[in-house]
Amino acid sequence: MKYVYDLHKSMREQNLILVYEGEFTQEITKSVLSMAERNMDSMGEESSIKRKVFNVMVECLQNIVKHGEGYKVDESVSYDAVFMIGKKNDEYIIASGNPLYNVDVEKLKCKLDQVNELDKDGLKQLYKEIIKSTTISEKGGAGLGFVDMARKSGRKLEYEFIPMDNERSFFALRTTIGRE
Amino acid sequence: MEILNLEGTEDTPKIILDKANGIFEISGRSLPEDSAEFYQPVLDWLETYAAEPNPSSEFVFKLEYFNTASSKLILDVLSKLEDISGAKIHWYFHEDDEDMEEAGQEFSELVEVDFEFSTY
Numbered sequence: 370m371k372y373v374y375d376l377h378k379s380m381r382e383q384n385l386i387l388v389y390e391g392e393f394t395q396e397i398t399k400s401v402l403s404m405a406e407r408n409m410d411s412m413g414e415e416s417s418i419k420r421k422v423f424n425v426m427v428e429c430l431q432n433i434v435k436h437g438e439g440y441k442v443d444e445s446v447s448y449d450a451v452f453m454i455g456k457k458n459d460e461y462i463i464a465s466g467n468p469l470y471n472v473d474v475e476k477l478k479c480k481l482d483q484v485n486e487l488d489k490d491g492l493k494q495l496y497k498e499i500i501k502s503t504t505i506s507e508k509g510g511a512g513l514g515f516v517d518m519a520r521k522s523g524r525k526l527e528y529e530f531i532p533m534d535n536e537r538s539f540f541a542l543r544t545t546i547g548r549e
Numbered sequence: 550m551e552i553l554n555l556e557g558t559e560d561t562p563k564i565i566l567d568k569a570n571g572i573f574e575i576s577g578r579s580l581p582e583d584s585a586e587f588y589q590p591v592l593d594w595l596e597t598y599a600a601e602p603n604p605s606s607e608f609v610f611k612l613e614y615f616n617t618a619s620s621k622l623i624l625d626v627l628s629k630l631e632d633i634s635g636a637k638i639h640w641y642f643h644e645d646d647e648d649m650e651e652a653g654q655e656f657s658e659l660v661e662v663d664f665e666f667s668t669y
Binding site for chain 2: 395399403415416420423424427428431434492496497500501503505508510511513514516517521535
């Protein structure tokens with residue numbers, strides 16, 4: 370049973386207030402959001418910070434619902450997506466991870482780098498360009514999620530692709546929201 | 550013309566489009582699973598209304614939060630209002646919600662409709 374303690378300890382060390390691993394649906398998204406909202410309410414968080422955190426959580430969770438399908442290696446081994454929220458004194462951390470095909474890595478990396486290269490005004494321009502020209506994809510996205518996450522957080526989006534095997538990598542994404 | 554009346558939920562906004570009483574309002578939270586499907590009845594209603602609108606129509610947007618997919622659909626809704634003569638948009642935002650104010654400003658730069666901004 371030591372793993373229970375280890376997990377607890379690791380959550381405390383990483384300042385995590387909520388971790389969810391498993392299947393992601395709209396219903397689960399709503400539950401995670403309301404848990405996080407209640408959590409922030411009970412800590413007496415300022416409404417402007419709460420809104421930003423909520424905003425980034427929604428885009429992150431809906432990305433996973435739309436694109437983060439799990440990876441079933443065989444009957445006993447499968448990898449689902451993971452979502453977590455952490456809180457340090459002066460910032461909230463919203464992180465997620467999900468397996469994806471290696472062939473999709475380059476395109477995703479380009480998108481994230483493009484967003485990370487831009488300043489506040491650049492992001493605003495990009496947002497307006499995309500919203501004017503975009504059509505809602507088959508999966509229901511507008512292609513604006515990362516731009517919005519960067520705008521609302523005011524920070525760079527941190528990411529990493531960790532190789533899993535010949536076919537897949539694990540995509541880890543972290544957004545930080547300051548409480549200044 | 551039939552009234553379009555949708556009750557708000559935790560992930561969809563409350564919507565009332567009522568020609569006879571001159572009430573046009575979208576309020577609350579918008580983060581539906583399928584935003585295109587959710588907003589289609591609204592776009593259809595406006596399409597019909599545009600053929601025979603009231604002399605003036607004041608559309609109230611009082612949104613607390615919307616996700617990026619809804620943002621695209623809200624732009625589609627606002628674009629429909631360009632075809633309605635006498636249409637005007639009242640964009641409400643919470644007094645400390647700069648992001649919602651900015652979102653309204655950006656929409657106003659993207660469509661040719663009169664915007665008025667107010668806090669609540």
